[in-house]
Structures are given as structure tokens and as C-alpha cells.
Amino acid sequence: MPPPPTSTAPAHRSASRPPAATPANDPAPNSAADLHGADLSGADLANNELSGADMQGADLSGAHLTHVDLVSGDLTGADLSGADLTGATLTFAELGQADLTGAKYSSTTEWPLGYRPPRTARRQG
Known part of the structure; x- marks a missing residue:
């Protein structure tokens, strides 16, 4: 009796886990996004690359x-009042005239x- 056919596909792939990104299916990062004047009040942008x-x-x-990457972002005049910046990375960002009243950071x-x-x-923790 011949051996069963072999497969190169993985034995099991979780339904909630997408395939690994490759150059063909890797979405473009959000870096250098144009959100000038956008209304993102209350938006959940946690863990995003911006x-x-x-x-x-x-x-x-x-x-x-929280934990958003805003390296070199331009937040000049942005309203960040009450925003949660816990663990955010804002190195080299422009924050001139940004309103951080009540914003949380760590x-x-x-x-x-x-x-x-x-x-x-307000610094947390």
C-alpha cells in the first residue's frame, strides 16, 4: 500500500490568525498619514504605527x-485634551501649541x- 500523500501546508492554522505578511500581502503602514485637521475625538488608535x-x-x-508610535509626527495645534498617551512614543514629534489638558501619560x-x-x-503610575 503506498504512503499517504504529503502536504506542504501547515497542519493547523488558527482561524483568528492571519497568514504571515509577505511583500505581496503586507498592507502599507500608516506612517506619514495625512490626518491634518481630522476629527479623531474618542478614537481608539492604540498600538498603531503613525x-x-x-x-x-x-x-x-x-x-x-496607548503605545502608539508617533515618532516624527506633526501634532502642532492638535487637541489632545483627555487623550491617553500611556506608553506612546513621541520622540522627534512636533507638539507646538498642542492642548494636552487632562491628557494621561506614564x-x-x-x-x-x-x-x-x-x-x-496627568502622569499615571
Whole structure:
């Protein structure tokens, strides 16, 4: 009797786990996104890659920005009041005239060199 046919496919793949990204199916990253003036109030953007994004004047009030990558992002004049920036990476970001009133951040939040969050922002933990 001949042996059963062999398969090169994995024996089991979880239904909730997508296939590994390859150049053909890897979606473009969100970096350098143009969100200038966008209304993202209350949005859940946690764990997103938004490095280099143009978010000038965007409304991010109450947004969940935990562990988001905003390296080199432009947040000039953005409304970040009440936003959660716990663990966010904002190195090299532009924060001029951004409103951080009531924004939450943590010891793991990475700010631009020399930047000090305003006293109206709240450090957690």
C-alpha cells in the first residue's frame, strides 16, 4: 500500500490568525498619514504605527493613544485634551501649541528631547 500523500501546508492554522505578511500581502503602514485637521475625538488608535503622520490641528480629544508610535509626527495645534498617551512614543514629534489638558501619560511615554508635558497633563503610575 503506498504512503499517504504529503502536504506542504501547515497542519493547523488558527482561524483568528492571519497568514504571515509577505511583500505581496503586507498592507502599507500608516506612517506619514495625512490626518491634518481630522476629527479623531474618542478614537481608539492604540498600538498603531503613525510615525511621521501629519496631525496638525487634529481633534484627538479623549483618544486612546496607548503605545502608539508617533515618532516624527506633526501634532502642532492638535487637541489632545483627555487623550491617553500611556506608553506612546513621541520622540522627534512636533507638539507646538498642542492642548494636552487632562491628557494621561506614564513613565514609559517617550517625549521629544527636552519636552516637558504641561502641568495640566496627568502622569499615571
